[in-house]
Amino acid sequence: MIWLHDVSKYLSTQIGIKEDYIFRILITVIVIILIKAIKKLCFHSAKFIKNNKKTYIYAQNIKVVVNVIEGLLIIFIWDDYIKSFITLISFISAAITVALKDLVFNFFAGIYIKVKKIFKIEDRIEINGFKGDVVNINAMNFEALEVNEKEENGQSTGIIVTFPNSIVFTYPLKNYNKAFKYIWNEITVRVPLDSDLTKTKNEIYRIINNIDIIKAIPLKLKNQINQVSSEYRIYYNKFEPIIYTKVVENHVELKVRYLIHPKKARYVESLIWSRILYSYHNQEIELYKSEV
Numbered sequence: 001m002i003w004l005h006d007v008s009k010y011l012s013t014q015i016g017i018k019e020d021y022i023f024r025i026l027i028t029v030i031v032i033i034l035i036k037a038i039k040k041l042c043f044h045s046a047k048f049i050k051n052n053k054k055t056y057i058y059a060q061n062i063k064v065v066v067n068v069i070e071g072l073l074i075i076f077i078w079d080d081y082i083k084s085f086i087t088l089i090s091f092i093s094a095a096i097t098v099a100l101k102d103l104v105f106n107f108f109a110g111i112y113i114k115v116k117k118i119f120k121i122e123d124r125i126e127i128n129g130f131k132g133d134v135v136n137i138n139a140m141n142f143e144a145l146e147v148n149e150k151e152e153n154g155q156s157t158g159i160i161v162t163f164p165n166s167i168v169f170t171y172p173l174k175n176y177n178k179a180f181k182y183i184w185n186e187i188t189v190r191v192p193l194d195s196d197l198t199k200t201k202n203e204i205y206r207i208i209n210n211i212d213i214i215k216a217i218p219l220k221l222k223n224q225i226n227q228v229s230s231e232y233r234i235y236y237n238k239f240e241p242i243i244y245t246k247v248v249e250n251h252v253e254l255k256v257r258y259l260i261h262p263k264k265a266r267y268v269e270s271l272i273w274s275r276i277l278y279s280y281h282n283q284e285i286e287l288y289k290s291e292v
Contacts, residue, residue: 004023004026004027007022007026008020008022008023008026024077024078027077028074028077028078031070031073031074031077032070035066035069035070035073038066039062039063039066042059042062042066043059043062102164102166103140105166105169106139106140106141106164106165106166107139107140107165109164109165109166109167109168109169110137110138110139110140110141110142110165112165112168112169113137113142113165113168114137118168118173118175118178119134119142119173119175119177119178120134120137121134121135121136121137122134122135122177123175123176123177123178124147124175124176124177124262124263125144125173125174125175125176126173126174126176127163127167127168127171127172127173127174128167128170128171130144130146130161130163131146131147132144132145132146132147132156132161133145133147133156133263135160138165139165140164140165141162141163141164141165142162142163142165143160143161143162143163144160144161144163145157145158145159145160146158146159146160146161155266176262177262180221181220181261182217182220182221182259182260182261182262183259183260183261183262183265184257184258184259185257185258185259185260185265185268185269186255186256186257186258187255187256187269187272187273188253188254188255188256189204189253189254189256189276189287190248190251190252190253190254190287190288191251191252191254191285191286191287191288192251192252192286192288193247193250193251193252195252195285195286196286197245197252197254199284199285200254200285200286201243201254203279203284203285204243204254204256204276204285205241205243207272207275207276207279208241208256208258208272209241211268211271211272213260213261213264213268214241214258214259214260214268217239217259217260217261218239218240218259219239221239221259222239239259241256241257241258241259242257242258243255243256243257244257251288251290252288256272
């Protein structure tokens with residue numbers, strides 16, 4: 001550690017800051033770098049655990065332990081100065097908060113967004129009844145391209161809406177791309193009670209599984225879930241399209257569930273319905289006609 005004292009002494013003479021401060025700063029930087037390296041090493045070792053649940057629990061426990069150790073080490077390094085530092089920060093924060101409350105709130109909310117990565121550019125989000133694709137993130141606000149809510153899987157309206165960063169602390173936020181890119185989408189196909197359900201389901205499965213966009217997603221999602229298993233407790237028992245059956249009054253509802261990118265959902269849904277109608281006209285499946 002002698003070299004560290006020598007470096008601190010040299011920097012002190014160059015920039016005019018007390019040697020003790022510089023020494024503690026250097027130690028703190030070294031501790032943070034080492035802790036980050038340990039975290040990465042531990043998270044990398046978690047990938048060798050085959051069970052997703054155990055991987056998640058292991059990673060979260062490691063994160064808590066390492067973060068506690070990091071905090072304790074930093075407190076130990078700055079113990080002599082921490083009380084006066086907290087007092088100084090309290091006075092400064094109070095004065096700024098009174099004068100520039102909203103600006104300060106938005107600024108720190110912006111740091112929170114960047115650090116926690118609750119969303120990023122191009123993510124589709126929904127907050128306080130608004131749905132859109134994030135196009136810009138600033139220190140004080142973020143902007144999103146509005147998506148038409150009249151359609152379940154709406155497309156862009158071309159309108160850019162600006163939000164203060166602090167809104168993320170006020171309302172729950174949905175992120176359609178967080179952790180992985182794909183979401184589950186459903187369409188409902190209504191067929192007569194006396195129709196051949198086995199034949200109908202097989203035809204719908206054939207239609208779904210012959211759409212290249214859908215066919216490629218299950219493997220991609222499996223890989224993405226494996227990559228984030230140390231951060232999120234997310235798992236699916238089934239990745240391929242599935243059809244659920246429900247009898248409703250005088251007809252049968254077939255709930256067709258499949259994975260899709262949220263920005264392509266409307267296009268794919270239209271493609272599916274076009275092929276279903278084609279099969280209907282070729283008498284390969286029956287569709288329920290409501291009695292007026």
